[in-house]
Amino acid sequence: MVEGKGQSSQRRIEELSQQVERLSLYQAVFDNAFEGMFATDCDNRIIAVNPAFTAITGYTAEEAVGNDPHMLSSGFHDRAFYEEMWAKLSSTGLWQGEVIDRHKDGRPVRLWLSISSQRDAEGKTARRIAVFRDVTEARETAEQLWQRSNFDPLTELPNRNLFLDRLLQALVLAGREGSKAAMLFIGLDGFKNINDSLGHWIGDKVLQEASRRFQNCLRQGDTAARFGGDEFTVVLSGIRATAEVEAVIRSVLEVLQEPFTVEHHHILISCSIGVCLWPGDGEDVEALMRNATAALQQAKQAGRNTFRFFTPAMDARAQARSRLADELSSALAQGEFHLVFQPLVDVKTGKVNAAEALLRWHNRYLGVVSPDQFVPLAEEIGLIRPIGEWLLTAACREALVWQGMGLGEINIAVNISPRQFQQGDIVGIIRRALEETRLPPWLLTIEITEGLLLSNGEEILAKMETIRALGVSLSVDDFGTGYSSLSYLKSFPVDVLKIDRSFIADMGEHSDDATMVEAIIALGHSLHLEVVAEGVETQHQMDFITNLGCDVAQGYFFSPPLSAARFREFVLERQGISEPEGSVAVAPHGVRVLFADDVELARLVFRDFLEGTGCLIDEAADGAEAIAKACAVRKDGGNRHQLMVLDLCMPGTDGFEAARAIRRFEADNGLDPVPLIALTVDNSEDSRDRARQAGFDRFLTKPIARSDLLAAMAEMLPPANTDSAPADAGLVAGINIPTGLEHLLPAFMAEMLKDQQTLRSLAEGRDRAALADHAHAMRGKCGMFGEEVLYSLLGDLESLAPQGDSGEITRLVAKVVERVGRL
Template structure:
């Protein structure tokens, strides 16, 4: 405003042109001096107010030319006062589009045309109308802020407008907060609307049945899943109570507890058996919530689903947790439970209980050589035989692997119990037929009795297991009651097994050789290699003590390979040293006989020692041959094609039969020493040996008798036509060095199979 001073030109309480103060008693000159001082003070006071104010204060003349621009305005808009004083507003600070829009709006309000310029801001101020509006200010740096602008007309004492005063407050932060709040409210409203729509969709499409009742438990709504699950349409249940679904399987106390918890806790969760419209009963899992408003229950909402399939799965899982998956027998867990109950009954009734521990002999060998299918079928058939061989009140369980347990309740005295065990043994020792193959897997059985051998599950199991291992140590295929001394024997066996695992790598094994004598030529024809264990503390351990352990643990395979390699190497060394070309007989264990690539392994050993196949004789027991007759024939034929001699060891002690002798491609029968020992004095033994030699001769098989210790035995065997002998009469088993010395003293010859 040209010529306007934002300060007051006159004191606020003195009209313009007043030259005196009546009644003051002051002269004109004195008054004029005092007035000038006052006006100057007021001007300074007003200027201080303008500069210290936190609001932007801009003063203009009547045409909009800026005449004053306070410090707050400088901070708000980024302009220095000198940059804007004398310039026209609103062009500097305002958005032209806002100005145009306000001009049109103001024209509508005032009923006259308002040009889009300075008049837009002062039209109402001219008319004495106070107005405060939101505007945008454009700062010097181009940014935009929101302000609340109030425009006041500055008038002189005559009421004539001298200019205008614009006071603006930055409301950008408030606007931002308002926008944030508005956006949050909008989002909340949107989300609420979405939740409502979603709730409707959930209610309609939920796979769980939903039922809503009023406070009196009258059904007011159900969803489609309810209809699908129960068979009831909405119109058939609305207005009725949930009692329509009752199965009758729950007593009143069940429902009383449900309602009590709903009242106290506001929710009930659990399993309920309900009845469908068609009458079928099914289990469901339900969640019922009480809906409250102002503390009072207004509705109940129940969600439930059919859990028939889950119940079936739970029952299946429970079955699997307590039963062996292969045989269907109770497993270790269920055995523990039944054994505990059986013991409790036995204690209560003061009766005897028998725990029978059963292990199948040679199962691991059958499983490894014939495959897991054969092993599984053998276990299944064993389980079937056991179940059919006991009473309904007895328990048969599979502990794992080839171990089974039988609980005989009310077992009676030892004689009665023994009869039951003998019956089981006879049942299990019968041959098994699996996929057309005949397999023998007789049992080793240990028995512990309550209360004599223990009063708890763990003790009885341990003692039955101890008795079973004693049977195995005595040659398997038998049974025994537990006896306290067995514990010491079992501990001894465990220690022996531990040492056996280290013996091979420590080089504690050695071979002894026993000569075999030909009766026709009366000379040495070969040697049998016999393994010995020279224990560093126990001394020389007999084969019958460690060979069964080696068989059970599988150590017999590396041990047998070592025996075969060492014996072949020694025979070849004797030959190189001019001691003759002799055949070497080596016992082949069941594990070795059925291991994969047996023929290839033997070929490699023979080739490494430059030994012909005819110089090697493999001795195999009858029980090994009969484990799987068909597979045995195949293996024997492979060995025979290589030129290796095959002898049946300990003939007459196993499953002697003309049928299998005729089927197996063997070369020799080795008559067991138990028959040879008394042939001179026992007519029965003499008759058996004579029959074996005669049978072998008729089938074209050679015979050799072992355990020959006297001339009488030699003469009898010679008279019967036995071809070769082995025993103390010709030489005890001896070390390789002693064998060399022995051969050096006798004439040697060469023989082939």
């Protein structure tokens, strides 16, 4: 029994000895570990730290024990970080991750921290053990390695590796958002010469400055990279329109225009750019890189300091816009701008009391360029101020000529773009124009847009008041399309309201537009303002605004925009003033013209119209023939047409399709666009929009007078290809057939007699669509020939045929037959 107790004691001593050894081992590990360690109690107070803790954090055991571990916090992590940490500890008892704490001396230290929890018999947390190591140096080394792997050390731009990753991200984003991504491949032109002549140190400085300039051209989210040597790449993400890419390209080309100054050397350098878009120019990153490289080579071969899109169609459009900008920059110096004038007619007296001056551009290479194309571009590239100043002075000078001719005090209205009004010294420009031309200020009206009144009100108000103080009138253009309130209108010194043409055009179909027109006229008169209706084109519209008391009307009902000479003639005729000697109309002279119309009589009339002008006329009976003749161009371009007039409503290939085909041919072959005039009996806004989109420069509506057709054609041509129009004796008494076309009367009458028989047959049947089509075809013949009464009757019949009353249709057909009989 005694021996048993001795053995038990001996085992107990051995166990205690082993426990002491283990504790001694644990303490040795704790004290000698390179990882920092600390323990906390159930209240999260530090109860023990090891020497490595002090080495890593700077805090001794005496400073740490009893404190919350929060004493190490750097403030780098937010509340959410710690809430997630505690949630994980509560649920699993474990947490590990990287934290940024603060050393006792204040510097941040990156730690890889592991925390485990010990629980008591009841499952509650008794203490927590934290083990951490300092990873600051390792992380900095990794970041340095990543930096070296992904950034160019010279320019600090992303290198090829990171760029390809950013490009892939841009493609993924574009696919998700349904947008596009663009890649630019930029090569510095002649950089090797800089290195060879001035040394690599100078070359490196040029690369650094070029990279800085490139970055300043980019939008937020875009990436520029150095691909190697003198090559840079750019990825543009979230692209919605090609114009966004072109704007960045233009900025990149322009920033290199300023010389580089390095060590007293003034260095001029340019770049060439290849452009690819995704989707479209490649399925993946490799394809885009390959195609962008090919586009860059095309740009270098094209003469450098330019760019090329990989897709031929996009390249043609972008190059056209770029060339347009280049030509526009020299248009003033080359004297390529001229003005046309649209009359403003007093509703009560029918006399011309004003004219709106409209800018036109006829480039020596591009031909006639639409204002819709060049005005926004002029604003974008900063040319709107000098162009606007020229326009204002030229308009004032012409208005003074009118006075010298005895036309009376006709006011001249000039539209000023919002950008020019806001950014330029508009008051100084107006004052200089008046002083230079000596035009009385009360004969000048400055037109501004309604939206301008809502932007930076105090500054705009101050400018307007100063302009009014000069004696110049102010007009609000396109009124009704913005959001002007009555209080805004009352607070600005305005003299004239111009009702936007969209309300005038649609008021016959939409009662809301008619109500709007009535309200604007009433509003203007209540504020003692003159009210002008823009875009008046029909008798119905004229009658409507007359009944409402509108003061002035402007639109094709009276006249299209006219050259200076034609405007003077119009005023003389309208005012009943004898025409001064030497006043002549204008016409094209000695040019090659293509005229396409499926009606033989129309082609005969056109040829007769141009008799005496020395023009060479090619005829086409349909759109397909017009395309064939327009595209049959010799390599030297000697047989190209200088003007084309296409009827829109031709069977088979119509005028719209023909125009699009001609424009594509010009773009694909690098040819300057030929002026295109659309001729139609359909004067709807939809037809005008389709004509513009198809590539037409001018839209003329049948019936058209000989003088108006010749003047319109002349406005499409440079002055060297225009001359005085051959004499036109006017109209035959009693009917509306122009004198000089008497020899065509038999052909015209034969057509009408045959057509009226068909018309009567169709009226007796049920095919109303065929009846409308036949009336439309007859109308085209009458319009070209100038027979306005028959033209009007057939127009009514065409409108009535689809759903009209049979009795009314019969009555109109009888009137057509009676009119043909009178002729």
